[in-house]
Amino acid sequence: MTPCDTLIANVRLIxxxxxxxxxxxxxxxxxxxRIRAIGAAGTLTEWQPAERIDGAGQVLSPGFIDVHTHDDTNxxxxxEMIPKLSQGVTTVIVGNCGISAAPVTLAGDPPDPMNLLGEADAFRYPTFASYVEALERAQPAVNVAALIGHTALRSNHMDRLDRGATHAEIEAMRAQLREALDGGALGLSTGLAYANANAAPTSEVVALAEPLAEAGGLYATHLRTEFAEILEALDEAFRIGRNTRVPVVVSHLKCAGVDNWGRSGEVLDAIEKASRFQPIGCDCYPYAASSSTLDLKQVTDDFDILVTWSQPHPEQGGKLLAEIAAGWGVDLxxxxxxxxPAGAVYHGMNEDDVRRILxxxxxxxxxxxxxNDPLPHPRLWGAFPRVLGRYSREQQLFPLAEAVHKMTGLSAARFGLTDRGLVKEGYWADLVLFDPDTVADAATFTDPMQPAHGIRAVWVNGVLSYRDKTPMPARAGRFLKRGRIAAPATVA
Structure with missing residues (x-):
C-alpha cells in the first residue's frame, strides 16, 4: 500500500x-x-489515504479561476477569502483595470479608481517584491497571480494624471514594470475609461507595454469606452497588441448604455476578425449590471443606478441615485x-448581449x-455558480463541460498558470466538488453577501479548504508566477 493524503471517491469527472x-x-x-492518480471508481486500491471523501456521484472539476478581480489588498x-472559496474559486488574478496594490507609492489618498482597493493605508507595497512577500506571509486561502496596473504606475511617477506621460516618466514606469515582470507578474493592465488614465495617448501605452513581449507577458485592458465608440476602443486595444507583439485580453466585455444594446454581434465580429492575425481573448461576468465608482460620465436616467457607498454621505448607500436626487430636490x-467619492451599480446592459458574449x-x-464595497455587486459571491446554474443548467446556453472549461482550463492557458486548470495527473490539486443539480448563486443585489448553493468541497493545492458552506482552518494558497501564456484559439 502506498500512503497518500486524500482519496476522493465515486465522482463524475469534468x-x-x-x-x-x-x-x-x-x-x-x-x-x-498534486493529483497523483485518476482511475475508475474502486480501482485505486494500492493507495492508502489519510482521508477518504466520498463524492457521492457529484461532479469533481478543476477549481475555478477568477481572471478578473480586485482582491489585491484583500x-x-x-x-480567508470566503467570497471566493464559497463559490469554488481557487485562484484569483489581481491588478486589473489599470489598478494594482503594487508597486505603489502614494503621496496622498489613492486616486480614483485605485480607491476601490482601499484607503491609503492599504497601499503598503512600493515594490512588487514587497507585495509578494506580504502574500507569502499572509498565505491566503486561494492562489494569487498578478497584473501590474497602468494607473498605479502613472500615480507613482506623475505630478498629475490629466495629461500624457513624458519620456522620462514612461522610462521610470517601464523600469518598475520590468522589475515586476522579473518577479513573476503576468503583464500590464489598463483602465483607459477612467479619468486618471484617459489622458494617456495610445503611444504611452504602447511604449509602456513594449517590455511585455520579451518577458512573455500579456496586455489586459478595460477599454477606453464600452459605450458608443466601443469599436474604436477595441481597435486601439488590438493596435497596442500588434505593435508590442503581445496577447490582448479585453476585460469585462460588454455593450454598455441603452444606445449600445444589441451591438454584441458586431463587437464579437470585430474580435473574431482581429483574432485571425493576433491573439485576443476576453472575459465577462454573468450579469446585466456593472459596478464601479460613481462616474459622472455614466450618470443617466436611462436605467437604474444604485449608490453602494458615499464618503461624504454614507447614509445614502443602498439607495437609487434617482431617489437621492428627488429627496434633495436636485437633478441626477x-x-x-x-x-x-462614491460607488455605484449600473443596470445598463442588455441580457441578450450578456448571453451572446458569455x-x-x-x-x-x-x-x-x-x-471593499459595503454593498457589493452580487458577482463578488455568485458569478461562478451563476454560470453553472442559471446559464448552463437552466438556460442551456452551453453544456456543463464547456461552462467549466470557461472557468478553468481556458483561463489557465490564457493567463499562463502552469499545471493548473485541468484535472490531470501531475497537475496541482485545485479542485471543486459540486452538485450539478443544485449549484446556484444565492447572492442578490439587495442581499449580496450570500454563499452559493451546491458547492460541496474545495481543495487548494491539495488542502481541503471549504466544505458544505464552512471554511476549513488551513489556508494553502500560493503566489503564482507567470508561466507560458497560450494564445487564444483563432475563431473562424
Whole structure:
C-alpha cells in the first residue's frame, strides 16, 4: 500500500478541457499538493489515504479561476477569502483595470479608481517584491497571480494624471514594470475609461507595454469606452497588441448604455476578425449590471443606478441615485457630484448581449467583484455558480463541460498558470466538488453577501479548504508566477 493524503471517491469527472465528461464514476488520489492518480471508481486500491471523501456521484472539476478581480489588498488583509472559496474559486488574478496594490507609492489618498482597493493605508507595497512577500506571509486561502496596473504606475511617477506621460516618466514606469515582470507578474493592465488614465495617448501605452513581449507577458485592458465608440476602443486595444507583439485580453466585455444594446454581434465580429492575425481573448461576468465608482460620465436616467457607498454621505448607500436626487430636490448630476467619492451599480446592459458574449468561444469568466464595497455587486459571491446554474443548467446556453472549461482550463492557458486548470495527473490539486443539480448563486443585489448553493468541497493545492458552506482552518494558497501564456484559439 502506498500512503497518500486524500482519496476522493465515486465522482463524475469534468476535467476542464472542454471535452464531454467521461462515462462512469472515478476516484482521484491527491498527495503532496498534486493529483497523483485518476482511475475508475474502486480501482485505486494500492493507495492508502489519510482521508477518504466520498463524492457521492457529484461532479469533481478543476477549481475555478477568477481572471478578473480586485482582491489585491484583500488577499493580504482578509486572507480567508470566503467570497471566493464559497463559490469554488481557487485562484484569483489581481491588478486589473489599470489598478494594482503594487508597486505603489502614494503621496496622498489613492486616486480614483485605485480607491476601490482601499484607503491609503492599504497601499503598503512600493515594490512588487514587497507585495509578494506580504502574500507569502499572509498565505491566503486561494492562489494569487498578478497584473501590474497602468494607473498605479502613472500615480507613482506623475505630478498629475490629466495629461500624457513624458519620456522620462514612461522610462521610470517601464523600469518598475520590468522589475515586476522579473518577479513573476503576468503583464500590464489598463483602465483607459477612467479619468486618471484617459489622458494617456495610445503611444504611452504602447511604449509602456513594449517590455511585455520579451518577458512573455500579456496586455489586459478595460477599454477606453464600452459605450458608443466601443469599436474604436477595441481597435486601439488590438493596435497596442500588434505593435508590442503581445496577447490582448479585453476585460469585462460588454455593450454598455441603452444606445449600445444589441451591438454584441458586431463587437464579437470585430474580435473574431482581429483574432485571425493576433491573439485576443476576453472575459465577462454573468450579469446585466456593472459596478464601479460613481462616474459622472455614466450618470443617466436611462436605467437604474444604485449608490453602494458615499464618503461624504454614507447614509445614502443602498439607495437609487434617482431617489437621492428627488429627496434633495436636485437633478441626477448634482446629486452624483454631492456624493463624490462614491460607488455605484449600473443596470445598463442588455441580457441578450450578456448571453451572446458569455457563450462566445473567446470568453472566459471573471467576477470583477469589489470586496471593499459595503454593498457589493452580487458577482463578488455568485458569478461562478451563476454560470453553472442559471446559464448552463437552466438556460442551456452551453453544456456543463464547456461552462467549466470557461472557468478553468481556458483561463489557465490564457493567463499562463502552469499545471493548473485541468484535472490531470501531475497537475496541482485545485479542485471543486459540486452538485450539478443544485449549484446556484444565492447572492442578490439587495442581499449580496450570500454563499452559493451546491458547492460541496474545495481543495487548494491539495488542502481541503471549504466544505458544505464552512471554511476549513488551513489556508494553502500560493503566489503564482507567470508561466507560458497560450494564445487564444483563432475563431473562424
Amino acid at each position: 476535467d476542464g478541457s472542454g471535452n464531454p465528461a467521461p462515462e462512469g464514476r472515478f476516484d482521484l488520489v491527491v498527495d503532496g499538493g 488577499v493580504v488583509r482578509m486572507p 448630476m448634482e446629486a452624483a457630484k454631492r456624493l463624490q 457563450r462566445h468561444p473567446a470568453t472566459v469568466v471573471g467576477s470583477d467583484g469589489l470586496p
